[in-house]
Amino acid sequence: xxxxxxxxxxEDEHRVALVPDTAAKLIAASLEVxxxxxxxxxxxxxxxxxxxxxxxxxxxxxxxxKDADAVLKVQAPALxxxxxxxxxxxxxxxxxxxxxxxxxxALAKRGVTAFSLELVxxxxxxxxxxxxxxxxxxxxxxxxxxITDRAFERLLDVHFIGRRExxxxxxxxxxxxxxxxxxxxxxxxxxxxxxxxxxxxRAGDRKIGVGELVVxxxxxxxxxxxxxxxRTFSTGPLDERLREAYEVVETAQDGALGGIRAxxxxxxxxxxxxxxxxxxxxxxxxxxxxxxGLGLDVHExxxxxxxxxxxxVPGNVVTxxxxxxxxxxxxxxxxxxxxxxxxxxxxxTHLRKDLVEVG
Numbered sequence: 591x592x593x594x595x596x597x598x599x600x601e602d603e604h605r606v607a608l609v610p611d612t613a614a615k616l617i618a619a620s621l622e623v624x625x626x627x628x629x630x631x632x633x634x635x636x637x638x639x640x641x642x643x644x645x646x647x648x649x650x651x652x653x654x655x656k657d658a659d660a661v662l663k664v665q666a667p668a669l670x671x672x673x674x675x676x677x678x679x680x681x682x683x684x685x686x687x688x689x690x691x692x693x694x695x696a697l698a699k700r701g702v703t704a705f706s707l708e709l710v711x712x713x714x715x716x717x718x719x720x721x722x723x724x725x726x727x728x729x730x731x732x733x734x735x736x737i738t739d740r741a742f743e744r745l746l747d748v749h750f751i752g753r754r755e756x757x758x759x760x761x762x763x764x765x766x767x768x769x770x771x772x773x774x775x776x777x778x779x780x781x782x783x784x785x786x787x788x789x790x791x792r793a794g795d796r797k798i799g800v801g802e803l804v805v806x807x808x809x810x811x812x813x814x815x816x817x818x819x820x821r822t823f824s825t826g827p828l829d830e831r832l833r834e835a836y837e838v839v840e841t842a843q844d845g846a847l848g849g850i851r852a853x854x855x856x857x858x859x860x861x862x863x864x865x866x867x868x869x870x871x872x873x874x875x876x877x878x879x880x881x882x883g884l885g886l887d888v889h890e891x892x893x894x895x896x897x898x899x900x901x902x903v904p905g906n907v908v909t910x911x912x913x914x915x916x917x918x919x920x921x922x923x924x925x926x927x928x929x930x931x932x933x934x935x936x937x938x939t940h941l942r943k944d945l946v947e948v949g
């Protein structure tokens with residue numbers, strides 16, 4: 591890439607790293623250019639994640655252009671080159687390629703013409719910063735989890751049997767709002783019987799019967815940060831196989847919660863629970879990874895799975911959600927939200943996990 595560089599300026603004096611994040615939408619809005627997709631102007635933007643990495647954040651056109659004669663040099667640092675963003679670097683974000691010409695024109699109107707700007711998409715940089723939460727972020731997650739604790743406790747008083755899954759899900763949405771949630775997910779999972787055998791089955795028109803399992807997966811958002819819980823309930827006496835499966839999942843989660851700590855890889859964390867399930871009569875039925883990062887999105891880095899390349903560090907917030915799924919028959923999942931610490935975890939979920947019968 592060719593860049594016009596004024597003689598009085600060093601080539602690397604001004605760096606602009608372009609990375610995917612909602613920050614792009616804020617910057618685009620301030621430049622009065624369009625963005626084809628994403629959350630749009632006003633999306634929540636966690637300044638702390640960048641500031642603690644020594645990165646200067648720009649969110650308005652004036653901030654971006656205050657040194658209007660400066661050359662903007664595009665850098666695309668790899669994950670192991672995040673230090674390139676430090677020492678006076680400027681962070682903006684990836685924008686759709688179709689907006690590049692609009693951005694150049696907008697900058698030119700502000701008198702910035704002594705440069706050639708090429709937007710280079712780069713993944714992973716902001717995600718790595720977001721994976722480690724600071725205390726402000728953790729407080730928001732704790733608040734979201736406290737609301738979720740209360741909502742699930744109130745759900746135990748909701749009538750299940752004979753009602754559609756979607757009706758129970760709607761009751762839970764209303765409970766979350768009553769408890770102070772700022773927003774909830776677009777869809778909650780309420781999967782009864784065979785619906786629950788699909789890890790991400792949505793609440794539908796199936797009527798919940800007697801003597802079956804019901805998987806409920808839901809969460810809420812506070813200050814942009816989301817909780818993510820799952821509990822599995824019974825609707826009456828269960829046969830021995832279902833009770834045994836529940837005990838296996840509960841034991842698997844206990845094993846994972848007791849073993850997760852900083853320094854573990856995502857593969858090793860996943861194995862803490864998977865090994866227990868695979869040593870039971872339900873070998874091979876844990877149809878997903880043990881968990882995922884949690885924060886501004888429901889699914890973030892790090893990942894806890896058989897294919898993960900991540901290593902856990904203090905400040906990661908992850909879900910711990912082993913499950914057993916028997917196709918066409920039933921599903922079971924128990925999910926907590928935890929903060930990774932040097933020697934273990936802080937469990938943000940304070941909700942009973944024994945097998946509770948609902949009516």
